[in-house]
Amino acid sequence: MLQIGQRWAEVYMKDHPAVTIQVTGGGSGTGIAALVNGTTQICQSSRPMKDEEKASVKQQRNAEVIEIPVAVDALAVYLNKQNSIDHMTMEQIRRIFQGEITNWKDVGGANANIVLYGRENNSGTYVFFKEHVLANGDFAERYQPLGGTAAVINAVVKDVNGIGYGGIGYATDLKAISVAKDAASGPVAPTMENALSKRYPLSRFLYWYTAGPPVGTIKDLVDWVLGPQGQNVVKDVGFYPLKDGAQSQ
Amino acid sequence: MRRKFRISKFGFRISDTALLSGVPQIRNPKSEIRNRIDWLGEFFISAVAFVAIAIIFLIFIYVAREAAPLAWRTIDGISIWSPFQPPYVWQPVGGVPKFNILSLIAGTFKVTLIAMLFATPLALAAALYTAEFAPPSLREWIKPAVEVLAGIPSVVVGFFVLIVLASWLQDAFSLQFRLNALSAGIGLAFAVIPLIYTVSEEALTSVPKLYREASLALGASKAQTAIRVVLPSASPGIFAALVLGFGRAIGETMIVLLASGNAATLSLSPFVPVRTLSATIASELGEVVFGGGHYRVLFLIGVILFIITSVINWMGSRYNRRLRQRLFGTA
Numbered sequence: 389m390l391q392i393g394q395r396w397a398e399v400y401m402k403d404h405p406a407v408t409i410q411v412t413g414g415g416s417g418t419g420i421a422a423l424v425n426g427t428t429q430i431c432q433s434s435r436p437m438k439d440e441e442k443a444s445v446k447q448q449r450n451a452e453v454i455e456i457p458v459a460v461d462a463l464a465v466y467l468n469k470q471n472s473i474d475h476m477t478m479e480q481i482r483r484i485f486q487g488e489i490t491n492w493k494d495v496g497g498a499n500a501n502i503v504l505y506g507r508e509n510n511s512g513t514y515v516f517f518k519e520h521v522l523a524n525g526d527f528a529e530r531y532q533p534l535g536g537t538a539a540v541i542n543a544v545v546k547d548v549n550g551i552g553y554g555g556i557g558y559a560t561d562l563k564a565i566s567v568a569k570d571a572a573s574g575p576v577a578p579t580m581e582n583a584l585s586k587r588y589p590l591s592r593f594l595y596w597y598t599a600g601p602p603v604g605t606i607k608d609l610v611d612w613v614l615g616p617q618g619q620n621v622v623k624d625v626g627f628y629p630l631k632d633g634a635q636s637q
Numbered sequence: 638m639r640r641k642f643r644i645s646k647f648g649f650r651i652s653d654t655a656l657l658s659g660v661p662q663i664r665n666p667k668s669e670i671r672n673r674i675d676w677l678g679e680f681f682i683s684a685v686a687f688v689a690i691a692i693i694f695l696i697f698i699y700v701a702r703e704a705a706p707l708a709w710r711t712i713d714g715i716s717i718w719s720p721f722q723p724p725y726v727w728q729p730v731g732g733v734p735k736f737n738i739l740s741l742i743a744g745t746f747k748v749t750l751i752a753m754l755f756a757t758p759l760a761l762a763a764a765l766y767t768a769e770f771a772p773p774s775l776r777e778w779i780k781p782a783v784e785v786l787a788g789i790p791s792v793v794v795g796f797f798v799l800i801v802l803a804s805w806l807q808d809a810f811s812l813q814f815r816l817n818a819l820s821a822g823i824g825l826a827f828a829v830i831p832l833i834y835t836v837s838e839e840a841l842t843s844v845p846k847l848y849r850e851a852s853l854a855l856g857a858s859k860a861q862t863a864i865r866v867v868l869p870s871a872s873p874g875i876f877a878a879l880v881l882g883f884g885r886a887i888g889e890t891m892i893v894l895l896a897s898g899n900a901a902t903l904s905l906s907p908f909v910p911v912r913t914l915s916a917t918i919a920s921e922l923g924e925v926v927f928g929g930g931h932y933r934v935l936f937l938i939g940v941i942l943f944i945i946t947s948v949i950n951w952m953g954s955r956y957n958r959r960l961r962q963r964l965f966g967t968a
Contacts, residue, residue: 413926501813508899508920509730524732529740532816532898532910535920546804547815 389416389434389594391512392459392625396613399621407605423597424448429606431597434461434516451600458613460628462583462591463517464564466544466552473497475566475575478589482521484551487528492549504531505543505552513537513626517553520590537626555626556583583628594627697943704936713930720934727901727912729921729931736934738941740901744818744911748893749886751822751907752829756882759826760833761875768841769863780838787831795895798824803896810908816898818911824892833882840874841867873960880953884946890915914942 390413397409419431424444442453465481467473473496483489484502493499507514534540537554544550545561556578566575569589576588583591602610612618619629707717719736726735767779803820844867852862898910918935925932
């Protein structure tokens with residue numbers, strides 16, 4: 389999420405030369421700690437803040453935490469068009485990518501070995517998938533990391549037994565399967581609407597947090613980020629804007 | 638290396654040229670100026686040579702300096718020993734990052750060996766053919782053609798393997814993995830063949846004509862002469878060619894990055910994907926936290942790569958000297 393913060397800062401500062409925004413990375417935990425300590429005015433987080441964290445902000449800063457969803461992040465799981473499978477549970481996807489399931493017949497497909505593709509460990513998509521699907525476990529040894537979503541798609545298109553993951557909007561010559569949160573709930577198709585309504589399990593909001601309602605320059609920045617210009621940056625970086633309206637601009 | 642062969646091709650040695658330059662000259666003011674210009678030129682050339690060495694040295698210092706803090710403190714829970722400790726997993730990003738580089742080293746050597754297995758026979762056979770058998774008109778064509786091959790950017794070779802060759806290999810051997818050590822190794826061979834070819838062809842042509850004539854006069858056939866006389870006489874040069882090729886293959890990045898599948902596996906099979914040291918640096922350095930543990934480990938990998946190539950080159954030149962001594966009695 390650091391990327392998107394940096395891009396917002398760059399674009400905003402170009403239009404507002406009087407404002408200086410300093411963006412620091414380190415992960416959501418680092419940002420939340422900085423908000424608690426008062427060393428930052430805005431903290432970005434790719435997960436919702438926990439209640440204890442909100443409580444400690446209130447205690448330290450004497451202000452309510454304001455939660456502002458700024459973008460949507462969602463992943464699709466891709467299969468080759470020839471694969472007969474069209475939905476899986478989160479648990480099945482996890483076991484496949486961790487190497488516990490190695491044959492398609494174990495998830496209802498043909499008797500063939502599964503070939504794993506995905507992103508390199510320098511990508512936010514990789515981190516999201518690892519945290520969200522693998523619960524921070526390791527990928528299987530034979531997981532093949534590739535340089536970009538286009539490369540993942542190319543690999544799965546060429547490989548009948550391949551499986552990969554990437555952004556929702558990219559899937560054209562392959563199949564983006566429906567994903568069920570668990571065995572009890574029904575599979576949900578990977579569409580923008582399902583991602584925005586949070587029914588699709590491989591989606592999440594990206595948040596900004598402030599201690600107390602934003603005022604002055606901070607408020608201008610927040611409004612700008614939620615406006616068409618800020619939401620266009622969201623698209624450029626590869627996340628999803630909050631409203632469909634921002635997409636067409 | 639190249640200079641030595643050129644000199645022996647023209648039939649005189651460095652010591653001969655030294656004698657020539659020592660021929661007494663008629664003293665006049667013009668020659669005084671000439672001497673001074675000579676001296677200046679010499680100084681300039683040695684300064685340039687020194688700069689080249691200094692640059693290499695400074696690059697090594699820079700790489701080592703970026704890795705060095707690991708030696709005296711733990712950064713983000715990583716010490717200098719972490720890359721060598723179990724578990725044997727390379728997953729540097731995540732909840733519990735794992736930094737073992739054994740699979741990367743194994744992958745690097747696996748791909749390099751496969752590349753050498755493909756490149757060596759092809760390049761040597763081609764060199765022997767052009768040096769000993771090809772008619773001069775054909776030779777005029779083959780040499781530039783191989784030099785053009787050397788000029789192909791490695792990213793183009795990698796892309797070709799990624800899109801075309803990998804599919805052929807998968808269909809031909811019905812492989813589970815489209816991208817694997819074999820596809821990367823063959824791609825790498827394309828990059829190494831011109832180098833081995835050029836250097837060993839030069840070594841073969843620099844074998845004195847006398848050897849061939851003596852062999853033929855004794856009744857040996859052309860093929861016997863080429864294989865039993867010319868090839869062994871050129872062996873120090875050919876060996877140098879192989880060492881250079883090995884060094885080039887081990888550090889080559891773009892081809893393996895595109896064609897190897899990049900999975901950090903520990904396996905002896907040539908048909909599974911591999912991740913190499915160079916490809917790891919290339920794909921991960923762009924997004925790591927500057928100065929963090931992962932960043933330092935990537936520079937440590939750079940140091941290791943540097944050491945591996947230096948040791949191979951050093952051992953190569955040592956063995957080469959010994960070989961020359963045994964064959965010709967000179968170093």
